[in-house]
Amino acid sequence: MILIDGKKVAAELREELKKEVLNLKAKHNKIPGLTVILIGDMAPSQIYVRMKEKAANEVGLKSEVIKYPSEVEEKTVLEKINELNKDSSVSGILVQLPLPEHINKQKVIESIAPKKDVDGFHPMNVGNLSSGYDSSIPCTPLGCYLLIKTIEPNLSGKKAIIIGRSNLNGKPMTQLLLRENCTVTVTHSKTKDLKAECLKGDIIVAAVGIPQLVRGDWIKKDAIVIDVGINKTDKGIVGDVAFEEVSKVAKALTPVPGGVGPMTIACLLKNTIECFKKSN
Ligand code: NAD
DSSP states (O other): EOOOHHHHHHHHHHHHHHHHHHHHHHHSSOEEEEEEESSSHHHHHHHHHHHHHHHHHHTEEEEEEEOOOOTTTTTHHHHHHHHHHHHHHHHHOEEOOOOOOTTTTHHHHHHOHHHHHHHOOHHHHHHHHHHTTSSOHHHHHHHHHHHHHHHOSSSTOOOEEEEEOOOTTTTHHHHHHHOOOOOTEEOOTTOOOOHHHHHHSSSEEEOOOTOOOOOOOOEEETOEEOOOOEEEEEEEEOOOOOHHHHHHTTEEESSSSSSHHHHHHHHHHHHHHHHHHHHO
């Protein structure tokens, strides 16, 4: 079984991005900039934002974090985004989710200029991705896709089973694999006989949020299994895949932690650079 080392692949990607930033600096005399808006003091959001800022600095991007208290008015946030949309030193804008209840998430997402939407959540980018046009691609599914490609460069005709249909993971993952000519089945909480569906998959991407849902006897021999899940349990962080069991059957599998997680942040940096290129 191949353990798909997300940390290593992400480190390699960051090295490439570092070189690209230097090249862009030499060519344009400016560097790509990522601005993150953080609202409130939820610990996980603060940790994620700190990790994003650190990674951005390491590859040489300009990075800025704008913090607001959880009571901030929606109008204030929308005005700031509007200002950032017009600021040519800002290549990418990310609003850390989740937002406090009084702020309309969709309104915030739609206020970000599509060419600065590093998360790929703006409806214009969602539509472009599903239509096969150039678009920002959500970071986690992009990371999963790059990991799958390290194992199998030609995905044409492969049967892929996506578990979970969220806008963040399952749906964009589906579009990315369709683009690669996979035959994709999207499963979700109302799917009947998930095990039978999974057993058909050459590729399985699990993005559910249920600890160790996917068992060893759900997996076709030599399948590639990508575990997006991050679940806090008494035994620490575990994925959506029963690692020990599945590792005995799969051809390749991502660990949790150290699989998809590091790729998500590296892909955010990649998206920031792509946004810079679109604006310059
Ligand atoms: P979500 O809650 O938005 O979506 C979960 C999906 O799973 C839904 O579509 C639902 O229909 C489906 N589902 C629920 N129960 C099911 C069942 N019994 N059988 C089949 N499908 C079922 O979650 P999300 O935001 O997509 O996140 C999923 C997991 O990925 C979470 O554990 C989250 O923490 C993790 N995550 C990891 C990263 C990363 O960087 N590694 C990034 C984002 C999310």
